[in-house]
Amino acid sequence: MRRAGETWSAISRALGVSVSQLILWSRDPDAVARRRAACHRCGNALLPRMQYSALLGFYLGDGHISRAPRYYRLRITCDQSMPGIIRDVVDCIGAVRPSGKIFLSSHPGAVDVISNWQHWPCLFPQHGPGRKQERPIALEDWQRRVVADHQAHFLRGPFHSDGCRVTNSTCKVIAGAPKRYEYPRWQFVNASADIRALCCWALDLAGVAWRQSNPRVISVSRREAVAALDALIGLKS
Template sequence: MYSRTIVDETFQLKAQGLTDREIAARCGVSIYAVRHWRYGRRRNPETEARRADRTMYCPKCSDGKLNHEAYAYLLGAYLGDGHITLGRRDVYVLWIHYDNKYPQLISYCTAAMEAVFPIKSFKAKRPGSVAIKGASKHWPCIFPQHGPGHKHSRSIVLEPWQQEIADEQSEALIRGFIHSDGCRAINRIPKRRPDGGATHYEYPRYHFTNTSTDIIEIFTRALDRLGIAWKIHVNKRELPLRNAQIVSISRKDAVAKMERIVGPKY
């Protein structure tokens, strides 16, 4: 095992512009060792610091602090269209799914994920969509709603500390819900003109659809807190969300608030 002094010297020489081969020759080490250190796989000081801090950033396992706005957004996105899987070495992976036609929302979610935990997210492309992924052993610590089976098949209740953040950051929570699994649509109502001709009246509305009544309640509680009027009805026809609850926001003043909170999807 090489000393810390030699490892540090290789980084100093790299900063001076030397090649990996020149650094290896000058320090008397193999080029493979230099490349390991350079790419963060062995004794890179920054990597060692991150490894030592793997638990410190978790608010449950240590005294880590959550970015409340970013967490509220990520919570809405996770409950709307996300899930957590267990990968190798007991590392959990958070997946949030977005349509490929919304690159700005993908960037928004990526930034929120990396603001919640000091990790490097990555993307898994699918036909027509992309999954934003982040690996950490501590996702279940801040998303205790994780469990086996679909979210609508089990109870989804926020813990008191989560509810405090959701109430404090209701706008970010709503934004996460709508960005991940909601929509803004134009409703058209047929209307006859005085001359007997046909026309139609258009107005925008927001929809959020979910098969979990608990998730619907979390979403509508945030709407209530901000004074946003909503109605709910059950989808009786369309698969695969038949019998899912649809929250509709269509009153002019309520839509205006949603336009300000959610912003354009692009």
């Protein structure tokens, strides 16, 4: 249209695009192609599989993607008292989206780790309207292969975001005297049956025994299973 002699104003009215944006496009016509190339799915960027597996777990545990006029916003909510987990999420996002900025937004008791990008739905096709527990959540084949190869990193996401490591205690009478026993356990709490099933699938892949202790809670409580999960994902910090 410009080569045909149209003015910027006429092109802007015809396409519904601002004059300033049209001028930017004309000065750098390859910008859109470069941004698309940075995507790991519709472009040719190499996916950092370990960090992506962990970020997928964090997203399913306590993450959210929202639509803005020019991009999608990935938000992972972290416990404010766990700076190690906040750094972990920042590092994972930085590895997956190395050229983007990462923002931290604090509110009472929590810190949101935020990254804006047009291509987040390409990497997280589970994104959709409404809450995750109100819609089906299923991994695509390429995501299942990533998790199968890096199940420990994936498990770090749900257990470090929507999970906890607690110490239970019991009292038994031994030789006529009460004796107190304490033992640790991991628990993952999520309202989505699909997400709980993905967590259990990854635990099975890792050879970690689990049980469903109530309709929303997955527990890892056997001594050897807790030790194995500790070694796989580390303690929350």
